[in-house]
Amino acid sequence: MKSIYRLKKNSQYNYVYKHAESVADKNIVMLYCKSHSNPTKVGFSVSKKFGKAVRRNRIRRQLKAAVSSVITQVANGYNVVFIPRCREEFVFDDLRQSVVKLFTKSGLMQ
RNA sequence: AGAGACAGUCGGACGGUUGCGUGGGGCAACUCACGAGGAAAGUCCGAACACCGCAGAGCAGAGUGCAGGCUAACGGCCUGUGGAGGCGACUUCAAGGAAAGUGCAACAGAAAUAUACCGCAGCGGCAACGCUGUAAGGGUGGAAAUGCAGGGUAAGAGCCUACAUACGUUUUGGUGACAACGCGUACAUGUAAACCCCACUCGGUGCAAGAAAUGAGAUAAAAUGCUUGCUCGGCAUCUCGACAAAUUCGCUUGACGCUAUCGGUAACGAUAGUGCUAGACAGAUAACCGUCUAAUACAGAACUCGGCUUACAGACUGAACUCUUGCA
RNA sequence: GCUACUAUGGCUCAGUCGGUAGAGCACGUCCUUGGUAAGGACGGGGUCACCGGUUCAAAUCCGGUUAGUAGCU
Numbered sequence: 001m002k003s004i005y006r007l008k009k010n011s012q013y014n015y016v017y018k019h020a021e022s023v024a025d026k027n028i029v030m031l032y033c034k035s036h037s038n039p040t041k042v043g044f045s046v047s048k049k050f051g052k053a054v055r056r057n058r059i060r061r062q063l064k065a066a067v068s069s070v071i072t073q074v075a076n077g078y079n080v081v082f083i084p085r086c087r088e089e090f091v092f093d094d095l096r097q098s099v100v101k102l103f104t105k106s107g108l109m110q
Numbered sequence: 111a112g113a114g115a116c117a118g119u120c121g122g123a124c125g126g127u128u129g130c131g132u133g134g135g136g137c138a139a140c141u142c143a144c145g146a147g148g149a150a151a152g153u154c155c156g157a158a159c160a161c162c163g164c165a166g167a168g169c170a171g172a173g174u175g176c177a178g179g180c181u182a183a184c185g186g187c188c189u190g191u192g193g194a195g196g197c198g199a200c201u202u203c204a205a206g207g208a209a210a211g212u213g214c215a216a217c218a219g220a221a222a223u224a225u226a227c228c229g230c231a232g233c234g235g236c237a238a239c240g241c242u243g244u245a246a247g248g249g250u251g252g253a254a255a256u257g258c259a260g261g262g263u264a265a266g267a268g269c270c271u272a273c274a275u276a277c278g279u280u281u282u283g284g285u286g287a288c289a290a291c292g293c294g295u296a297c298a299u300g301u302a303a304a305c306c307c308c309a310c311u312c313g314g315u316g317c318a319a320g321a322a323a324u325g326a327g328a329u330a331a332a333a334u335g336c337u338u339g340c341u342c343g344g345c346a347u348c349u350c351g352a353c354a355a356a357u358u359c360g361c362u363u364g365a366c367g368c369u370a371u372c373g374g375u376a377a378c379g380a381u382a383g384u385g386c387u388a389g390a391c392a393g394a395u396a397a398c399c400g401u402c403u404a405a406u407a408c409a410g411a412a413c414u415c416g417g418c419u420u421a422c423a424g425a426c427u428g429a430a431c432u433c434u435u436g437c438a
Numbered sequence: 439g440c441u442a443c444u445a446u447g448g449c450u451c452a453g454u455c456g457g458u459a460g461a462g463c464a465c466g467u468c469c470u471u472g473g474u475a476a477g478g479a480c481g482g483g484g485u486c487a488c489c490g491g492u493u494c495a496a497a498u499c500c501g502g503u504u505a506g507u508a509g510c511u
Contacts, residue, residue: 008392014354043392052151053410058396065397068129092397 005071007043007079016043016081023106027094028063029083030102040078040108042067050084059084066096075108 007013020031035041044063046056063082082099084090103109 006392013392045392054408057410061396065129069397 004039005042005068007041007081012041012079013043013045013081016079020081021106023102024085025098025101027085027090027098028102029085030106031081031083032078032106032108034077035079040071040074040076040080042071043079043081045081045083047083059090062090062092062095063099066092066099069096070100070103073109074103078108080108 007016016031016033020033023030023032044060046060046063048056050056050059063084067082100109
């Protein structure tokens, strides 16, 4: 995923947390809000409940790969934050399906 | 054959599709190279480096504590000494001072740093008991005058002797810790990871340190500031300033790794050759498959090194290592 | 990344310069009342987060581990 799609500043995250609407299923919570950024920007947040750094990194990477496969089909002008829900293990296909599901549910899919 | 002890190594490899970070090439499309660990972890020590209008003195405070060596330095490492453990190979120890002083030692016990309860013996007394001597025996306790044997005695006692133990000391050996032999003494317990004494070390803060460029602005006060406390001394008087946001440097060639030779018991050092091996800033090193295989452990860099501590599936190596059993 | 601190009964806390762990609330039984509350009496409940060390003796002193909290950013 290229760096233009990424959410970078702490303040941007805070803005999303304050003003966002949320969609969720059993795997992921997705927060999104409108912004002026032209390609839609995406951020990830994995909490310390998931375990130590290796495990959190793996979950973040899987999520990142799932999102980057569909990022080109998403409408412009949004900031999005993904938060995975507490699980033992994630299967990549499940993650990908729920990402697609959440995008269509929130109406961001073109 | 079984059971151990010591010192180390590795801790996945290859291929496909789609991607990410840094650097190089290219106008661009694109392409080439490299891309987590032995602990990257804990942040427990030590440095390097940077800043604090030079860090000066004293007190306070903190740390270390057998000897010699190694190291940039260390609370680290090596080799020894002494104690403890093991049949042994070997392991392990915050291992200075209790005769400088102070504190503490509950309960039990007659008595806890000082003592006579029972007992033993002598004297007095009809007796009950009293006075005196005594630490061999009793019970208490973690700790009660050195343990045991013989002599000695009214009963006893290092009071005397042999052996042992502890301390001091002459000589000899060793750089030294210390050891051996001889001589003398028996000086009333433990605790310093209680205060303390002695010797040595320590200014503070940490890359979110800081530097540069751009620079909206604020301030003109006699006191304020100078980065753990207090006192003295010294210095400065123009500076402050990135705030929910932003750039470049610091940033990776280093007390570096590997190989060989030499010196050293070793830690380590010297010389020669050779290699360049992450450098991000919401933070790359991945996602999905296939083959091999025993391949599944613990675990993810954020300024950098040297250690320590903690976690760890499995695989393997070395030195004529040790013990037990069997056979020759 | 850096720096401090905490862990004691079901809950909130004392005890922290060593000597066998307490208070309040809660819980149980009894008294009191026509009954309940309040009040009174008695009682139960703790490997002092975990693992080692120093000491005769550790909640306390020293080292390590695990959770959690706060601050800088």
